[in-house]
Amino acid sequence: MQAEDDLPDPSNYAAVEGLAKVVSIQGAVAWLEPEQTTSCGGCASSQVCGADVFGSRLHARRFPLDNVHELKVGDRVVVGVQESMLVRASMTAYAIPLVTLLGGGTTAHLLGYGDGVTILATLAGLALGLLLARLRAKSLSAKGELTPIYLRHAPSPAQSESCQLN
Amino acid sequence: MQEIVLVIVGAALVNNVVLARFLGLCSFMGVTTKVDTAIGMGMATTFVITVSSMGNWILENYLLLPYELEYLRTFTFILVIATAVQFTEMSVRKISPPLFQMLGIYLPLITTNCAVLGVALLIVEGHQGFMIGTVFSFASSIGFSLALAMLAGLRERLAMCDVPRLFAGPPVGFVTASLLALAFMGFSGMAAN
Numbered sequence: 059m060q061a062e063d064d065l066p067d068p069s070n071y072a073a074v075e076g077l078a079k080v081v082s083i084q085g086a087v088a089w090l091e092p093e094q095t096t097s098c099g100g101c102a103s104s105q106v107c108g109a110d111v112f113g114s115r116l117h118a119r120r121f122p123l124d125n126v127h128e129l130k131v132g133d134r135v136v137v138g139v140q141e142s143m144l145v146r147a148s149m150t151a152y153a154i155p156l157v158t159l160l161g162g163g164t165t166a167h168l169l170g171y172g173d174g175v176t177i178l179a180t181l182a183g184l185a186l187g188l189l190l191a192r193l194r195a196k197s198l199s200a201k202g203e204l205t206p207i208y209l210r211h212a213p214s215p216a217q218s219e220s221c222q223l224n
Numbered sequence: 225m226q227e228i229v230l231v232i233v234g235a236a237l238v239n240n241v242v243l244a245r246f247l248g249l250c251s252f253m254g255v256t257t258k259v260d261t262a263i264g265m266g267m268a269t270t271f272v273i274t275v276s277s278m279g280n281w282i283l284e285n286y287l288l289l290p291y292e293l294e295y296l297r298t299f300t301f302i303l304v305i306a307t308a309v310q311f312t313e314m315s316v317r318k319i320s321p322p323l324f325q326m327l328g329i330y331l332p333l334i335t336t337n338c339a340v341l342g343v344a345l346l347i348v349e350g351h352q353g354f355m356i357g358t359v360f361s362f363a364s365s366i367g368f369s370l371a372l373a374m375l376a377g378l379r380e381r382l383a384m385c386d387v388p389r390l391f392a393g394p395p396v397g398f399v400t401a402s403l404l405a406l407a408f409m410g411f412s413g414m415a416a417n
Contacts, residue, residue, distance in 0.1 A: 121321075141260040148267035151316050156271060160362060167355035168225065173285075176355050180278065192319045 075138045077212055080129045081120065088125040090137065127208055134212040139204070147204060150194045155187030162186070228359050235363035238414050241339050242371040243405040248339030252372060253397060257383075262376035265333075266369025268312070270362065272334045273343050276301075276308035277361030280344040281354055301344050309335045339368055371408075375401055 078090040129135065139147075162183025166176040198204050239245060242252050248269075255265045280301050288294055313331045317324040334340060343364045347357040378400050387396050 141258075144260045144264050148264045151319060152267040152271040155315075156274060156362065159274070160359070163355050163358055164228065173354040177278075177282065180355075180358065184275075188315055188319065195319045 075136050075209060076206075078121075078135055078137050078206075080131050080133045080135065083125060083129070083131060086125050087122045088129045089120050090123055090135070091120050093134070121206060123206070123208060127211075129208075136209045136212050137206040138209045139206050143204065146198070150191055150198065154191040154194060155184055158183040158187030158190065227356065231356055231360050232363040232366075233414060235360050236367035236370065237408070238411045239364075240367040240371055240408050240411075241343065241364045242368055243401075243408040245342065247342040248337050248368055251333060251337055252375065252401065253394065256372055256376040256379055256397070259373060259376040259380060262372040263369065266365075266372045268331060269334050269337060269339070270365035270369055272305070272308050272312055272331075273340050273365035273368070274358065274362045275311065276305045276340055277344050277347055278354075278358055279304040279308060281347060281352075281357045284348055285354075297345075297348070298341075301341055305340050305344070306335050339364075371404070375404060378404070 077093040079093055080088050081091045082089045123129075123137070127135075159180055160183070163176050163180035166179035171179070195204070235241075241247050242249065251265060251269070256262050283300055283304060284297070288297055288300065293300075309331055313324070316331075343361050346364075347360060350357075350360070352360060375397070379397055382396055382400065391399070
């Protein structure tokens with residue numbers, strides 16, 4: 059949990075930003091749900107094209123935020139993570155398993171084993187990589203580097219420029 | 225070992241999946257406004273392409289070919305890709321919930337990325353073995369990520385330039401992408417694959 063004094067200055071914070079909506083308040087913690095940012099899902103075909111499926115998955119991506127800015131249910135806020143963290147997170151989640159996967163498979167291939175053993179070595183490498191990625195992610199989480207932070211309030215949809223009727 | 229290196233160079237640079245084969249153009253133009261988001265999307269796509277190509281190779285060689293079910297190939301491959309995306313989503317969520325919050329937004333989009341299916345079909349077309357096919361899919365997706373990161377870097381710089389109003393935004397992005405494709409033609413003939 060971050061104290062208010064520890065929060066970075068949003069004006070100096072190079073961040074990957076996203077819109078989120080406050081869906082519930084539990085004590086000092088606000089639960090936020092990311093807004094769907096695609097342009098799809100609004101037309102009459104959204105039930106068929108699958109964009110609505112993506113929207114319905116947003117509840118699985120709810121995340122907590124310290125409610126030091128007195129957020130209320132229904133507020134729209136801009137949250138962000140440091141740009142460099144996005145790259146480090148990608149490396150942790152994807153690069154580590156890929157390196158061990160390819161390492162296992164290539165070793166078996168170069169040792170002259172057949173496809174069956176190579177497949178098993180590749181899968182073993184993948185499992186090892188996922189384990190290593192989990193350990194690395196735990197260490198990043200313990201430092202609080204993966205948690206999105208509050209940047210500013212966002213205007214409500216009725217106030218936003220793109221939705222104004224001329 | 226030489227074969228593996230040639231496959232990597234051929235798939236990542238010479239026959240770049242975006243700039244030479246013109247696959248995955250939606251995400252190529254869609255997520256290349258910032259370098260970091262482009263790298264995030266590229267890494268996620270790399271993981272999914274590699275894992276799904278492994279699954280596709282196993283099903284192709286142990287199920288579709290022995291039982292003469294080749295006519296189900298496209299259908300099967302799409303199912304495997306969707307499963308690989310779900311597997312990736314589950315494993316990222318299991319590895320770290322905060323990571324899932326940061327990276328999860330890209331994953332559903334990969335299901336509809338034609339580069340994923342295209343690479344799997346290219347492996348079948350090339351009659352490649354398991355490991356060479358896996359290395360080919362990995363190198364192809366690294367080429368995809370490289371193209372994404374390069375275009376994102378160029379578009380970040382373009383955003384600060386004084387571009388004529390009619391060309392601002394996507395039009396100048398397309399012009400830049402075509403110049404990038406022309407530059408990659410310089411790799412032609414460097415490797416057979």
